[in-house]
Amino acid sequence: ETGVTQTPRHLVMGMTNKKSLKCEQHLGHNAMYWYKQSAKKPLELMFVYSLEERVENNSVPSRFSPECPNSSHLFLHLHTLQPEDSALYLCASSQGGAGEQYFGPGTRLTVT
């Protein structure tokens, strides 16, 4: 595997379900990100981890819970989501805070 990978690529879940999104980067970077991309809205930064410490949390509802067990892996745990949470969730990584960010292919999430 190369670059940034995300699983699953597609996810349909009910509002009472609990699921997790996984991201893995194979670039040796030390920072990882979660973004939300909704139709007709700019890309929204959700969380940033640097050296496994959370450095940014952009007023994201607590039904989204990130986890970064090491610098190569990032998870987004989901529970009791709302239909408006349906979106493309993108993971990215970079080397430091000024380095260019490389994105994964995204997980298309549909909440029913």
Add this chain to the structure above:
Amino acid sequence: GEDVEQSLFLSVREGDSSVINCTYTDSSSTYLYWYKQEPGAGLQLLTYIFSNMDMKQDQRLTVLLNKKDKHLSLRIADTQTGDSAIYFCAESKGNDYKLSFGAGTTVTVRA
């Protein structure tokens, strides 16, 4: 208003040049990026330019930066059908992990 602004749509004939424009508001921006997103895919980093440069060329891509007017453009020479995608401009202010993205320009290449 938005920190980074782009026009929403561009239609171009195959073989012509495409020019995608972007304006930003923060004069302290250090890096400016162009990303490409094809349908059903993530964002692919195309190129970037440091704020002390005014031009960068990479094969068919030319980035022009007018720092005085806070204007960035991406020119794609000899546009092909595979260039149809959404193109995002983004700015970084330095070592703070934040990229500010524009809303994206949808480029459609017609035969």
